[in-house]
Amino acid sequence: MALKAKVLYDFHSENPGEISITENELVTLFSEEELEGWLEGENSRGEAGLFPASYVEIIQDHITSSTNNNGFSSPKSKTQTPSHASYTSSDSQSQRGLGAGSGGSSFHTSQGSDDDWDDDWDDTSPAADAPQGFGSSPPLYPVTTSLPGRGSAQNQQQQQQQAKSSATVGRNLNRFSTFVKSGGEAFLLGEASAFVKDGDRICVVMGKHGPEWQEDPYPFTCTIDDPTKQTKFKGMKSYMSYGLTPTHTSIQVNRRYKHFDWLYARLVERFPVISVPHLPEKQATGRFEEDFISKRRKGLIWWMNHMTSHPVLARCDVFQHFLTCGADEKAWKQGKRKAERDELVGANFFLTISTPAVPLDLQEVESKMEGFKTFTKRMDENIVVVNATINEFAHKQMAGFKKEYQKVGQSFKLLAQAFELDQQAYSAGLNKAIAYTGDAYEAIGDYFAEQPRQDLDPISDLLDLYRGHLANFPDIIHVQKGALTKVKDCPKQEGDLHDRCNIISCATLAEIQHFHRTRVRDFRSQMQHHLRQQIGFFQKITAKLEDALQRYDDDQ
């Protein structure tokens, strides 16, 4: 009997070798083994190819024994290093959004790659620096403290062994599902263990609208200055440096994009059910450098805003190190190494969570999760449309609208020029007034061209950031769903299982609550900003026209 999997999320093929799959569709797998986050199989339309493993759930009934990896051939060669499932699926999601037409999501999920616009990496690479650490790529496998210091190749072998040995004890056989990779499963099965200091404890409290992250008692924000160009090696290498000034220290630190990138990788690995905001894109093609730098800075400001306003992310050690460590290179490296050796990543993250006294009702949680899944899907679809519309509107204003007003302005000036051939005294005032009206219309054309930067680009930046979050959530939902499914399979077998599932649910719902609050805050303020700008814009036009109108009175 063929190996089957149920599709959890729509995936649209973007590259040769990939196939599109649709939610709830049953696909036939050629093998249950993934290659770098991808599975090979055939969809219901008979197309064969690759799709992201995290987008499907293998149907257990069909599995009689685990197949091995030998003989698995991929028509597609993926050359990048094995990467975290959430990365792979997020990336596909982003590409999907892009393909749907808005001119591109400007945020990406970075893995601390050195492939920066300034390609000079002045610190030793994390892998070399911390041989027993987890490398710059997040682990492929749930991290447990009982299995320290594995290398990537070692990992792969152990995974396969583990898959074989534990297939019969309620484990998910899909070793590459986000549930497994995030550490959710390992935690649920009680395999996580680490020492949690009080300072590392993260509280979920019961709020008016359900579980929520306990508020940061010391909230702060952080400004990002215009980047400055720095050089090293006697000018041979150059890079851009951003001055960051957090309000709780008021001391400026300088960071390069690669530092943000490194931090991002730490956060993704550290927090399985938290939506870490994506960094702005590495490279914007077809843009002038100045525009690109300005756009990236705006993206980083949004990113920073979401970091500092997240109760968990804002307080975490690695972020604080990033924000407060000065120019002392030794101190920087020390903090860097500490973060890379952090034990409370993946499965162990859940150990740090304190939940409200009363456990959540499973059915209610399930219903909330279903609702949120629908929500994110719709929001993702609709903001793609909004973004495309807004970008097109901006383009029309900068090109078409401007041109139309300028053409009208020019034609009024032509009229004035013809009228100026009549030199009689009673004609002169009118001629000037019409010429002035022509100028006014040309100015209005310029206003239209300049306006989108003020009130449409910011919306577009915001939508980009949210597309990043929306790309994170399928994995987060998947982790919670994995836990819930597991618990439902063995109803009253283990009280601990229930407790641990409750922890995952609380964290997930707290994160969802945080997402909604932030979304409402951001969209309200951005829409207000947009409308205020538009009002100012139309008032400016009105003032210009009133000015022109007055010229006709002077003429009497």
Place this chain on the structure above:
Amino acid sequence: MALKAKVLYDFHSENPGEISITENELVTLFSEEELEGWLEGENSRGEAGLFPASYVEIIQDHITSSTNNNGFSSPKSKTQTPSHASYTSSDSQSQRGLGAGSGGSSFHTSQGSDDDWDDDWDDTSPAADAPQGFGSSPPLYPVTTSLPGRGSAQNQQQQQQQAKSSATVGRNLNRFSTFVKSGGEAFLLGEASAFVKDGDRICVVMGKHGPEWQEDPYPFTCTIDDPTKQTKFKGMKSYMSYGLTPTHTSIQVNRRYKHFDWLYARLVERFPVISVPHLPEKQATGRFEEDFISKRRKGLIWWMNHMTSHPVLARCDVFQHFLTCGADEKAWKQGKRKAERDELVGANFFLTISTPAVPLDLQEVESKMEGFKTFTKRMDENIVVVNATINEFAHKQMAGFKKEYQKVGQSFKLLAQAFELDQQAYSAGLNKAIAYTGDAYEAIGDYFAEQPRQDLDPISDLLDLYRGHLANFPDIIHVQKGALTKVKDCPKQEGDLHDRCNIISCATLAEIQHFHRTRVRDFRSQMQHHLRQQIGFFQKITAKLEDALQRYDDDQ
């Protein structure tokens, strides 16, 4: 030696058989005889064909004897009745403007044709009604009181005879030049004679800026109501009737388009150097009937405005009869017959003019005329561009701008729809506000679509009216220039010749002065109207956006 003519005005061929000619170009004539206002010849590029006779001046030196009309064959058959030169050239001019791109001049020079949109002509035709009159077509030949009661065929013969007999006594051999046809030449040569009552006297006075028509001591205006549909012959025939109410009588009279048309023909024949405003177009194609009726009414209102504000036209008998004669059919026919038998048409019109005591300086007159010629040419060219631009701008606002704002509105509503999937209390206000913003943008799209009717269409209507005037002026200039040239040829020969030339110059300059004053008045008020409308429009948009902005506050 070939017969040559100098081109006075640019003419662009519009139809097969016609050729384009350029100002100051020398063209070779195949015959000096015109056919219905057209001459046949070859331009400097070697193209052979027809061009308007009134656009050229035959060079006298080349004429050894007048050729006869026999053997003249035209590749183009003009089926309409022989028409006034100013009509022919004006018409060409109009067509030129049309071809240059604005979507059409909406004013035409009518000859009282029955070819109305309601083709029922309930009065007896003027020709049948007034056998000794001048018919509904203006005369082809200068009218002198010594040659009464000629028919059209008779005319033709007499012209040819006269051309032969008077070729040596300073007469213009081009019997079809506007100068000749308008009666200008006949008047200048002292051939005009008629009894002029005091009431018919038209005074040119010396104003601050040169000769001007004496102001109408009893100025009035006239309103035009929405037309009503009338039927006759038990509903078999229907026509539109306009209610006109002049302010000096306050009594409404009802007139049909054909009555305007008839009046127009009388005025054109009556006043050789006055620019009679063209009537709005007979038929607008591709428009809904309602739009067409509304556009024609607006055109008639402009026309009426120019009629009542012209000191000479406003006071003349035929216009007063048109405005004041009530439903008494007998009285109407009486006045109609009187107008059609009016002796003070063409050459005799100049007999009615009283000039200022001091004659004008010929050189100054010539320079003013040159300046005005340049002015009208440039104004004609430039308003074609303005009209095209404005019409395109109107179209863009009604289609493109509307669509863009509505698309933005729809995308905001999509965003609100996605957000509505989150039912939490703190989200609801934002969702409503965003949906409202979407509605606001859709409304703004509608504002853009509705606006051109308020502030661009009126400019377009005004430009149409002025294109009619500009089409009249080449003929008016031609009459004055013909007189001036004749006087310069025989410097001190005849004091009377100088006096009569002075009368023509005074009338022409008074008309030019009137044109400028009206132009400055009309364009000032129309630009003010446009700007006020635009200001109101942008204020309306601003108010809508402010309204939307408030919704975000309610949400707190």
